[in-house]
Structure formats: C-alpha cells, structure tokens
Amino acid sequence: DGGITQSPKYLFRKEGQNVTLSCEQNLNHDAMYWYRQDPGQGLRLIYYSQIVNDFQKGDIAEGYSVSREKKESFPLTVTSAQKNPTAFYLCASSTARYNEQFFGPGTRLTVL
Amino acid sequence: SQQGEEDPQALSIQEGENATMNCSYKTSINNLQWYRQNSGRGLVHLILIRSNEREKHSGRLRVTLDTSKKSSSLLITASRAADTASYFCATVSSSGDKLTFGTGTRLAVRP
Numbered sequence: 001d002g003g004i005t006q007s008p009k010y011l012f013r014k015e016g017q018n019v020t021l022s023c024e025q026n027l028n029h030d031a032m033y034w035y036r037q038d039p040g041q042g043l044r045l046i047y048y049s050q051i052v053n054d055f056q057k058g059d060i061a062e063g064y065s066v067s068r069e070k071k072e073s074f075p076l077t078v079t080s081a082q083k084n085p086t087a088f089y090l091c092a093s094s095t096a097r098y099n100e101q102f103f104g105p106g107t108r109l110t111v112l
Numbered sequence: 113s114q115q116g117e118e119d120p121q122a123l124s125i126q127e128g129e130n131a132t133m134n135c136s137y138k139t140s141i142n143n144l145q146w147y148r149q150n151s152g153r154g155l156v157h158l159i160l161i162r163s164n165e166r167e168k169h170s171g172r173l174r175v176t177l178d179t180s181k182k183s184s185s186l187l188i189t190a191s192r193a194a195d196t197a198s199y200f201c202a203t204v205s206s207s208g209d210k211l212t213f214g215t216g217t218r219l220a221v222r223p
Contacts, residue, residue: 006154035213042116042200042213043155090154098204098211100145103154 003027006091006104013078013085013111021076021107023091031097032074036060037088037106046089049074050097078109086111116144116201116214124220131188133217135201136181142204144177146186149198149216158186158199163206193223 004025013019025032031050035043045058049068063082068074074093078085088108092101119134135144143162147155159175161168161184168175174187188195198216205211 040215042215044213045211088152092155098142098208100157100160101147101155102157105154106152108152 004091004093004102004104006089006107008107009105011107011109013109015111016080018077018079019109021078021089021091021109023074023076023104024072025074025093025102025104026072027093027102028071029093029095029102030071031094031099032068033092033094033101034058034064034066034074034076035090035092037090043090046076048097085109116203116212118199118201118214118217120217121215122218122220124222125191126222127191127193129191131191131195131219131221133186133199133219135184135186135203135214137184137201137203138182140206141179142206142208144175144184145202145204145211146173146175146184147200147202147213149200151197155200188219191219191221193221195219196221 007022033048034046037043044060046064047066049055055066065077090106091104094101116135116137145160146158149155161175161177172189177184198218200213200216202213
C-alpha cells in the first residue's frame with residue numbers, strides 16, 4: 001500500500017532532551033512538510049522540503065531541525081530549545097508544493 | 113490573524129440533515145483546499161478548488177468559492193454519523209509560496 005507513516009504514535013520526553021520523530025512516504029512525492037497542532041487549533045507549518053537535500057523554515061521553526069537525505073524520509077528533531085513542545089505533530093507529502101497533501105497519522109509528543 | 117477562518121467553530125446536526133461550513137480569507141489565493149480530521153488522526157484531503165473555479169462536487173460534498181467575497185463554503189448533504197469530524201480549510205497564496213490552515217469547524221452528527 002502506498003502511504004505516509006509516522007512513528008512513534010506516542011512519545012514522552014523529559015525536559016532538556018532532544019527527540020526525533022520519524023516520517024516516511026512511499027508515494028514518490030517530492031514535497032514533504034511538518035506541522036504542529038495544538039488542542040482546538042489549526043495546523044502551523046514548522047518546516048517543508050521540496051526536494052532532497054533542501055528544506056525551508058516555516059512559521060514556527062525555532063527549536064526544531066530537519067533533514068532530507070532521502071526522498072522517502074523527512075525526520076523532525078525537537079530540540080531542548082523548543083520551550084513548549086507538547087503537541088500533536090503531523091507529517092505530510094505532496095507531488096508538488098502545496099498541491100493536495102497526504103498526511104500521516106501523527107505523533108503525540110508529551111514533555112514530562 | 114488567521115488567513116483562513118472557519119465558521120461556525122462547532123456544528124451539531126441530526127443524521128440526514130445537511131451541514132454547511134464557511135471559510136473566509138484575507139489575501140488573494142491560488143487555490144483553496146478542504147480537509148477532514150477525525151479525532152487524534154491525520155488530515156484527509158477532500159477537495160481542491162482553484163481561484164478560477166466557482167463550484168466543485170465530490171459525492172455528497174459541494175464546495176463553492178467566491179473570490180470577490182474571499183469566502184468558500186463546504187456543504188455535506190445527507191449527513192451520516194461517520195461524518196463527525198473537524199473540517200479545515202487551507203488557502204494557498206496567489207504566489208503559491210504559502211499554505212495556511214484555518215482553525216477548523218467541529219461537526220457532530222447525531223444518529
């Protein structure tokens with residue numbers, strides 16, 4: 001089946017720790033995105049990538065980092081510099097920038 | 113302020129009724145997209161309507177776009193309990209370099 005997967009589903013982090021969220025797609029999409037969703041809110045763009053080895057900051061990139069070494073993979077690292085990381089993180093991909101986006105199931109991150 | 117703002121924030125209807133959600137935006141767009149999100153899940157794309165289109169249909173879904181009023185509506189006809197979800201509009205700027213999600217409408221369909 002073609003699709004986009006995220007792991008883990010739930011993640012707990014102690015303050016001061018970096019954590020990495022995984023996002024993999026087998027849709028052969030060039031563009032990939034990371035969003036953050038807080039309760040009762042819409043999605044806010046953290047980072048996006050239009051092509052391998054290239055990525056751009058979104059609206060709320062501070063405290064986050066990404067890499068795009070392979071077309072299929074776009075991992076997100078939440079660093080200790082992110083002061084309020086507890087949220088639901090969604091990864092998405094599309095054939096081209098801002099075409100119809102396909103979303104993964106999300107990772108819920110909780111800081112203890 | 114939000115580029116896309118949905119109205120109402122929450123809607124509760126009886127199964128079989130129609131549900132209408134609205135989205136207003138502020139700046140010129142290339143296209144507008146509607147997504148659905150079940151609780152705790154990822155979003156699912158429903159419909160994309162381009163700035164030169166006025167109406168699109170997909171099954172029980174009907175989307176309209178009025179660029180003069182900078183607004184769009186999503187109509188779900190003959191609603192079902194399974195339609196219970198949050199619905200988001202997302203606008204792509206006319207330059208194509210930014211996509212912005214609204215805060216969503218929470219729809220509850222009572223069996």
